Amino acid sequence: MKPIPALLPEAVELEPRDTNEWLPEFTPSADILELAVPQHVTGPGYYGLPMLKRPTWGWQIALYFFFEGISSASYLIASLATLFGEGRFREVSRAGHYVSFGALVPCAPLLIADLGAPKRFHHMLRVFKPSSPMNLGAWSLLGFSLPVTLQAAEMLTEEIEPPRWLARIAARLPDRLAAVFGIPFAIIMAGYPGVLLSMTSTPIWTRSRFLGALLACESIKNGAAATDMAIALTRENRAAVYEHDKLDSIRTLAAAGEAALLGAYVITTGQAARPLTKGSQAWTFWLGAIGAGIVAPAIIGMSGIGERKRKRGLRDLFTKHSRRMNLAAKLASSALSLAGGLALKWAITHGGQESALDDDATRIASRATESNPGWNPA
Amino acid sequence: MIEELLSPFERPEPPAQHAAMGFFTDTTVCIGCKACEVACKQWNQLPADGFHWTGNSYDNTIALSDTTWRHVAFVEQFDGGADQPGRWLMMSDVCKHCAAAPCQEACPTGSLIYNEFGDVYIQQDICNGCGYCIAACPFGVIARSAVDGHAHKCTLCYDRQKDGLEPACAKACPTDSIQFGPLEELREKARQRVARLHESGRTDAYLYGAEPAGEYSALNAFFLLTDHPSVYNLPEAPRRPKAHLRTNLLLSIGAALGLAAGSALLFARGD
Numbered sequence: 001m002k003p004i005p006a007l008l009p010e011a012v013e014l015e016p017r018d019t020n021e022w023l024p025e026f027t028p029s030a031d032i033l034e035l036a037v038p039q040h041v042t043g044p045g046y047y048g049l050p051m052l053k054r055p056t057w058g059w060q061i062a063l064y065f066f067f068e069g070i071s072s073a074s075y076l077i078a079s080l081a082t083l084f085g086e087g088r089f090r091e092v093s094r095a096g097h098y099v100s101f102g103a104l105v106p107c108a109p110l111l112i113a114d115l116g117a118p119k120r121f122h123h124m125l126r127v128f129k130p131s132s133p134m135n136l137g138a139w140s141l142l143g144f145s146l147p148v149t150l151q152a153a154e155m156l157t158e159e160i161e162p163p164r165w166l167a168r169i170a171a172r173l174p175d176r177l178a179a180v181f182g183i184p185f186a187i188i189m190a191g192y193p194g195v196l197l198s199m200t201s202t203p204i205w206t207r208s209r210f211l212g213a214l215l216a217c218e219s220i221k222n223g224a225a226a227t228d229m230a231i232a233l234t235r236e237n238r239a240a241v242y243e244h245d246k247l248d249s250i251r252t253l254a255a256a257g258e259a260a261l262l263g264a265y266v267i268t269t270g271q272a273a274r275p276l277t278k279g280s281q282a283w284t285f286w287l288g289a290i291g292a293g294i295v296a297p298a299i300i301g302m303s304g305i306g307e308r309k310r311k312r313g314l315r316d317l318f319t320k321h322s323r324r325m326n327l328a329a330k331l332a333s334s335a336l337s338l339a340g341g342l343a344l345k346w347a348i349t350h351g352g353q354e355s356a357l358d359d360d361a362t363r364i365a366s367r368a369t370e371s372n373p374g375w376n377p378a
Numbered sequence: 379m380i381e382e383l384l385s386p387f388e389r390p391e392p393p394a395q396h397a398a399m400g401f402f403t404d405t406t407v408c409i410g411c412k413a414c415e416v417a418c419k420q421w422n423q424l425p426a427d428g429f430h431w432t433g434n435s436y437d438n439t440i441a442l443s444d445t446t447w448r449h450v451a452f453v454e455q456f457d458g459g460a461d462q463p464g465r466w467l468m469m470s471d472v473c474k475h476c477a478a479a480p481c482q483e484a485c486p487t488g489s490l491i492y493n494e495f496g497d498v499y500i501q502q503d504i505c506n507g508c509g510y511c512i513a514a515c516p517f518g519v520i521a522r523s524a525v526d527g528h529a530h531k532c533t534l535c536y537d538r539q540k541d542g543l544e545p546a547c548a549k550a551c552p553t554d555s556i557q558f559g560p561l562e563e564l565r566e567k568a569r570q571r572v573a574r575l576h577e578s579g580r581t582d583a584y585l586y587g588a589e590p591a592g593e594y595s596a597l598n599a600f601f602l603l604t605d606h607p608s609v610y611n612l613p614e615a616p617r618r619p620k621a622h623l624r625t626n627l628l629l630s631i632g633a634a635l636g637l638a639a640g641s642a643l644l645f646a647r648g649d
Contacts, residue, residue, distance in 0.1 A: 044608060045608050045609075045611060046451060046453070046608070046609065046610060046611035047432075047434040047437075049434075049440065049441060049611060050441075050518065051517070051518050051611050051612070051613060052515075052516070052517075052518040053443075053512050053513075053515070053518045053519075053520065053521050054512075055509060055512060055513040056507075056509030056512055056513075056522055057509060057513070076634075076638055076641070077641055080638060080641050080642045080645055081645050083642070083645075084642045084643075084645040084646040085645040085646075085648075086648070088645075088648055089645060092645075114508075114509075115506050115507045115508055115527070116505075116506065116507015116508070116509065116522050116523075116526075116527025116528055116529075117505070117506045117507040117526070117527040117528060118506075118527075120386075120487075120504075120505075120506035120507075121506060122383065122386075123386050123487040123489070123504055123505075123506045124486050124487055124506070124508070126386050126387055126487055126488055126504065127486075127487065127488035129485075129486065129488065131483065131620065131623065132483065132484055132485060132486045132510070133623070133627075134484070134486035134508060134510050135486035135487075138486060183638070187631060187634045187635060187638065188631070190630075190634040191627070191630035191631045191633065191634045192627075192630070194626070194630055195623070195626045195627050195630050196510075198619070198622065198623075198626045199480075199483075199484060199514065199619040199620060199622075199623055199626070200480075200484070200510075200513035200514050200619055201480065201513065201514060201515060201516040201616070201617065201619060202513050205513075206617065206619060206622070209622060209625050209626050209629060210629065211626065212626045212627065212629055212630025212633075213629040213630045213632065213633035214633075215630070216630045216631075216633040216634040216637075217633050217637065219634075220634065220637045220638075246641075246644050246645060249644055250637070250640070250641045250644060253637060253640050253641075254637055257633060257636075257637065261633070352513070356513070356518075359611075362613070363608055363613075363614070365617070366516065366613030366614055366615055366616055366617060367614055367615060368614050368615040369592075369615065371592055371593070372591070372592030372593050372594065372615045372617065373591050373592050373615060374591050374592065374594070374607075374613070374614045374615025374616065375584070375585070375586040375587055375591055375607065375614075375615075376584070376606070376607070376614060376615075377582055377584050377603070377604075377605065377606060378581070378584060
């Protein structure tokens with residue numbers, strides 16, 4: 001570029017602008033621009049260009065789904081322990097309510113950070129529209145945060161000497177009522193993320209009807225694992241880990257459900273599941289969600305390490321492990337489950353990016369069927 | 379500040395309902411002049427997208443976006459062999475203004491509404507940029523602006539319609555490929571056009587979106603096409619995401635309830 005003659009003292013030399021560099025500031029369709037190259041001309045579609053727009057949801061939403069799942073599930077487990085345990089599982093209720101509160105804290109900031117106009121988060125509560133899963137989720141999050149906070153505060157009042165006025169209020173609050181009030185919210189919170197994703201046009205999310213159920217099971221697995229970990233990590237409660245294996249059983253039950261639904265989800269999604277099975281999320285999916293989340297904890301469980309001593313059995317011959325070893329096994333399988341849970345939510349959320357830009361997948365997903373014939377040349 | 383927080387909760391009286399208005403885009407008379415693109419950009423004060431040569435025929439606009447609300451697609455079909463005359467397909471694409479729009483069904487803030495002309499409209503003072511409509515649209519129409527963070531798409535020139543004017547693209551179209559009017563009238567006109575084309579031997583002409591099909595509603599901006607929809611980058615049979623909501627929701631709540639019941643049993647059994 002020729003320097004501009006210095007007619008004015010403040011005249012500066014202009015750098016030639018690279019359109020590719022400044023375009024993204026103007027339009028989010030930059031990724032579509034990138035795909036618009038003549039090599040694609042001979043495809044069955046329109047120059048190989050994507051039919052859909054990329055979802056705007058990234059790491060914030062993946063992390064939000066992870067945390068809100070833990071929060072709702074550990075609340076659910078803690079409340080059920082209170083309601084049905086007849087006082088036998090105090091440490092489950094206690095740890096569960098703390099975990100639930102702790103996991104709830106990052107939820108709203110993550111959701112706000114994801115918005116295009118973060119100052120307008122409260123617009124979500126402008127209408128009550130449960131037919132929009134996102135609106136349902138926003139209302140549930142609001143309704144859920146009240147019992148979670150109350151329960152965590154009540155647990156706290158039992159531990160520290162609260163100011164007398166606070167103790168008086170806490171004593172008046174029936175904890176069973178709070179538990180019952182929060183359970184419906186917890187059930188919705190555990191189940192809605194997958195439903196939210198499936199009410200879109202992104203092939204990887206919409207082809208299967210099992211996505212909601214899959215993420216619900218996965219959330220409950222995470223909640224049980226996080227609560228178990230919290231108990232095992234608290235010194236004074238550690239003994240309780242060996243008194244019963246309720247949380248282990250819940251986690252195993254949820255993981256079994258998750259494994260079955262994951263299979264159903266991948267099969268029914270078919271070719272559109274490619275980002276998970278072969279594409280950009282393959283490592284996260286196979287190593288993280290399946291390897292760490294399902295297979296590894298199952299192996300640890302089957303090995304018998306970390307299991308509480310059952311009444312006497314053959315297995316006792318092989319499981320004379322030290323207490324420390326048992327604790328390590330317990331922590332490892334909980335941590336692996338959690339890591340797998342995060343990996344699954346991460347892979348499914350981010351898989352939508354690749355899926356929406358895959359014009360083949362979109363074309364196959366919107367093919368005419370008998371019940372949905374669409375509009376075609378005669 | 380407080381006013382700013384509360385104003386979205388106000389519910390002003392909606393304007394009186396008007397007859398449903400829409401677009402009929404007849405691709406057989408489109409000459410690919412892009413006057414609609416220019417008129418749309420000019421009237422709606424949309425910024426330029428830069429100069430970018432794609433090499434895809436004359437289509438350098440590429441796709442609809444937050445700053446492009448009309449997009450002319452160019453299809454060159456010249457590979458049928460020496461005895462086959464080649465042909466050009468040109469189509470001015472736009473928001474379909476679906477009669478039951480997935481974007482409107484997904485919108486969690488109520489920003490996406492049907493205005494008094496029966497068209498799908500994003501209220502810019504409400505939209506908080508959650509991005510649900512972008513993922514919901516089966517046609518890839520909506521995009522979020524990196525400048526203001528809100529979702530944008532064709533308004534069917536709501537402001538012009540309020541003043542009794544036709545949308546800028548329809549006004550500018552020199553061949554009347556883009557026609558604007560009351561939907562019933564437009565549909566009738568479109569059917570007659572297809573019949574006339576069939577009579578003259580162009581039996582490949584058909585209407586895309588004039589009637590509901592399967593789970594998907596009719597489109598208030600419908601098209602006359604002469605090839606398979608995917609040739610124009612349109613879905614053959616768009617799915618209505620909400621049609622599957624109940625099953626998905628029931629299954630997910632069922633799974634959570636089942637595991638809750640299992641947990642309750644475990645806790646009740648004691649030890």
